[in-house]
Amino acid sequence: MASRIILNETSYHGAGAVAALTDELARRGLSRPIVFSDPDLVKFGVTKKVTDLLDKASVSYSLYTEIKPNPTIENVKGGVKAFADANADCIVAIGGGSSMDTAKAVGIIVANPEFADVRSLEGVAPTKNPCKPILAVPTTAGTAAEVTINYVITDVEKKRKFVCVDPHDIPVVAFVDPEMMSTMPKGLTAFTGMDALTHAIEGLITRGACEITDMFHLKAIELISRSLRDAVANKPEGREGMALGQYIAGMGFSNVGLGIDHSMAHGLSALYDMPHGKACAILLPVAMKFNASATGEKYRAIATAMGVKGVDAMSLEDARAAAIAAVEQLSKDVGIPSDLKGVLKAEDVRFLAESAYADACRPGNPRDVTVEQIEELYRGLM
Numbered sequence: 610m611a612s613r614i615i616l617n618e619t620s621y622h623g624a625g626a627v628a629a630l631t632d633e634l635a636r637r638g639l640s641r642p643i644v645f646s647d648p649d650l651v652k653f654g655v656t657k658k659v660t661d662l663l664d665k666a667s668v669s670y671s672l673y674t675e676i677k678p679n680p681t682i683e684n685v686k687g688g689v690k691a692f693a694d695a696n697a698d699c700i701v702a703i704g705g706g707s708s709m710d711t712a713k714a715v716g717i718i719v720a721n722p723e724f725a726d727v728r729s730l731e732g733v734a735p736t737k738n739p740c741k742p743i744l745a746v747p748t749t750a751g752t753a754a755e756v757t758i759n760y761v762i763t764d765v766e767k768k769r770k771f772v773c774v775d776p777h778d779i780p781v782v783a784f785v786d787p788e789m790m791s792t793m794p795k796g797l798t799a800f801t802g803m804d805a806l807t808h809a810i811e812g813l814i815t816r817g818a819c820e821i822t823d824m825f826h827l828k829a830i831e832l833i834s835r836s837l838r839d840a841v842a843n844k845p846e847g848r849e850g851m852a853l854g855q856y857i858a859g860m861g862f863s864n865v866g867l868g869i870d871h872s873m874a875h876g877l878s879a880l881y882d883m884p885h886g887k888a889c890a891i892l893l894p895v896a897m898k899f900n901a902s903a904t905g906e907k908y909r910a911i912a913t914a915m916g917v918k919g920v921d922a923m924s925l926e927d928a929r930a931a932a933i934a935a936v937e938q939l940s941k942d943v944g945i946p947s948d949l950k951g952v953l954k955a956e957d958v959r960f961l962a963e964s965a966y967a968d969a970c971r972p973g974n975p976r977d978v979t980v981e982q983i984e985e986l987y988r989g990l991m
Contacts (some may be wrong), residue, residue, distance in 0.1 A: 612819040614864050618693035619782045622853060626827040627746055630701070631666035633782050641669065643697035644853040645712045647676045647704050647840065650748060655792055659703050659746055671695035676704070677761045678879055679770065679885070680711040682727045688715035689725065691742070699742040702780070705801065706752030706885065709745050710760035713778040716740030721779075727762060731771040732969055738777065742759060745780040748789050750840065750851035751801025751886050753808060753859020755783035763879050768960075770875040772969035779863075785856050787848040795841050797945035798851075800886030806936070807870055807889040809833065810897065810911060812862030815973040816906045825861035829854045830914040830974055836938060841943045866973030870896035873983060876961040877966055881952055890945040892938050895986050901929045903976035908932040915939070933954060949990040958987050 634642065642663070644657040651674055663670050673691040676684050688711055692700070702712035714727060720738040724730050745755035754760065758776050763769075793801070805833050808830035812822060832854030839847025872895070874888035901908060909928035912920045915935040920928050941947070953961075962983040965971060971978070 612753055612864070614821060615758055615776050615779060616860060617780060617783050620756065620785060620856070621783070624786065624788050624849070625892060627784040627789055628662065630659065630662055630744060630746070630784060631668060631826045633744060634699070637742065637781070639699040641696060641698045642744070643671045643673055643692055643695045644698055645673050645676065645702045645704070645708045645715075647678070647708055647758045648674050650704055655748055655789065656703050658789065659701065660938060666840075670701070671697065675769060676707050676711050678707050679882065680707050681763045681765050683765070684711050685714040685718070685762060688712070689718050694823060699744065701744050701746065703746045705747065705749035706754045706761070709743070709747070709752070709754035709780070710762065712739060712743050712745075713754070713760040714762055714773070716743050717778050723801050728764065728771070730762070730773045730775070733774050736775055736777045740778050743780040744782045744784070746784045746786070747788060749793060749797065749801040749853045750790050750848070751795060751804040753805065753855050753863070755780050755785065756856055756859040757863035759863060761875065767898060768878040768880055769964050772875070774969060782857070785852050787845070787852040790852060791843065796944070797884070798841045799837070799945060799953050800884045800890060801838060801912045802851055802855070802886070802943065803890030803893065803940060803945055804835060804886030805851070805858050806830065806837070806939070807893050808855070808862045808867070809858040810893065810936070811867040811870055812858065812865055813911065814900060814907050814975045815862075815866045815868055816890060816975055817865035817973055819865065822861035822865045825857050827910055827914050829858035829861065830911055832857065834915040834935070837939060838942055867970040868896065868900065868935070868974035869965065869971055869978055869983065872965040872968035872971040873961070874987065875970070876964040877949070877953075880957060880961065883952065887945065890940055891947070892989065893940070894933055895989065897933050897936060899978070899982075899986060900976045901933070902973065904929070911935075947986075953991050955991065958984050961987055
């Protein structure tokens with residue numbers, strides 16, 4: 610079967626990469642950007658690092674900040690109106706997955722107004738037109754939304770998240786600048802970093818994996834496992850490694866899908882407003898243990914990429930255990946909880962399991978799973 614790879618038209622990497630933003634706007638004939646960014650980034654001056662560049666280049670812009678950590682249908686509808694009110698011709702998305710996911714949904718709807726209800730975008734929607742141009746400036750090292758064809762929106766009314774997969778939504782340019790990530794607090798750095806590791810591991814073992822994406826995912830695992838502890842300590846080399854590692858993971862999983870870790874995490878963050886990366890991190894060892902028997906030699910490759918010694922001489926069972934142990938140790942070292950005690954409620958487990966089973970990420974899981982098995986995985990964390 611043929612493999613499809615979709616990436617940005619252009620991406621810039623390294624310290625100072627964001628300085629190329631105004632040149633890219635000019636090169637593409639874009640002159641009326643609307644800036645999407647969340648209120649905290651505005652409050653702490655992170656957004657200003659980008660808008661100062663626009664001001665210096667005399668680029669007029671408007672600002673939309675009605676974005677929540679888990680962006681909602683209403684956030685998207687508000688963004689569509691703001692885009693129209695501003696007579697904008699593109700979006701500059703500054704932030705983590707929340708800003709970029711909102712920008713993707715807005716850009717798609719503006720170009721394809723028949724999807725204005727937002728819910729109809731769930732899954733693989735039959736959009737006809739590319740979204741309005743998005744220039745993405747990530748401020749977290751985790752979601753890789755700047756290079757993926759996926760986005761996630763929260764349906765508050767139905768207490769669930771839904772995944773949208775659309776080749777038309779990918780940002781045209783990404784500016785992956787570790788200096789834009791230097792203000793991330795330790796907790797957020799850890800959560801988003803473990804989200805990136807989850808992308809790389811799930812992408813490596815998903816049913817749709819291919820040799821090209823395996824290359825991306827293994828390099829991402831190596832970079833993330835080597836860099837995350839230093840990034841949490843806010844060391845420049847750690848920030849640089851995580852900025853690149855999370856992007857490379859996005860290059861892979863965007864094209865081949867994920868698995869039950871993400872399908873289960875979506876429900877937790879929707880129902881309990883838990884940070885997405887934190888949910889993914891807590892679930893990662895659990896999902897890895899469940900999937901181990903369906904992964905061939907790939908856990909041996911994971912252990913090797915994470916620097917485990919003597920992996921080649923181990924039995925397959927021991928190599929799989931070593932990979933899981935390395936993930937658990939990294940998670941512990943950066944302060945991730947090991948369970949959901951005090952968060953997960955017994956009366957919610959069935960709803961969460963059914964939501965996870967219906968999630969767009971679940972079919973990519975390497976091992977078949979039932980609603981009842983997902984229930985057991987959740988209960989094991991209580």
